[in-house]
Amino acid sequence: MRIAALFLTIACATMVSAQGVGFVDVERVVLEYKKTADITTQLEARLKQNGEQVRTKRQALLQKVEALELSDPPALERLQKERDLALEKVEIELQEKGALLQQERELVEHLKKVYKVVQREVAAIGASKGLSAVYLISRDELGGRTRSDVWAGIQLRNVLWHDEKLDLTAEVVQRLNR
Numbered sequence: 001m002r003i004a005a006l007f008l009t010i011a012c013a014t015m016v017s018a019q020g021v022g023f024v025d026v027e028r029v030v031l032e033y034k035k036t037a038d039i040t041t042q043l044e045a046r047l048k049q050n051g052e053q054v055r056t057k058r059q060a061l062l063q064k065v066e067a068l069e070l071s072d073p074p075a076l077e078r079l080q081k082e083r084d085l086a087l088e089k090v091e092i093e094l095q096e097k098g099a100l101l102q103q104e105r106e107l108v109e110h111l112k113k114v115y116k117v118v119q120r121e122v123a124a125i126g127a128s129k130g131l132s133a134v135y136l137i138s139r140d141e142l143g144g145r146t147r148s149d150v151w152a153g154i155q156l157r158n159v160l161w162h163d164e165k166l167d168l169t170a171e172v173v174q175r176l177n178r
Contacts, residue, residue, distance in 0.1 A: 022135070023168065024172055043106065064085055121176055125171055
């Protein structure tokens, strides 16, 4: 009788603690958060604009190279022009790489801010529901082209299964997009 009572107590404690958790797919939240979509749209527009500027500069450089090929300047002048054109090409490449790095930095900073907002909202939802913890979950798809890629994806997923009733992802997205 005592053993049965002990098992019943353990079972009840397990059920209560299982109800004290929730799960959130943060990647989905970030992708569905309207502010993230706005920032992404802005960054893509800027990337397109920078691409157009670089394309224009490259076309101008190509025209200069073609003009040099058609002309017959003295050897020293030709070497100086070739050097100037090579420097211009490097400057264009550096400008393009710098713009991409700047956009990456801005995206990283935005993601950090969004993650803090997500944490705050998850904490508010968790507290309002009386949860003890909210765990990060990942989408079902496993990416990777090699066995080590797949294993890395598996090892990053701490939760193998969860009850969909405990998934707070949609509620977090809804609260953020109000």
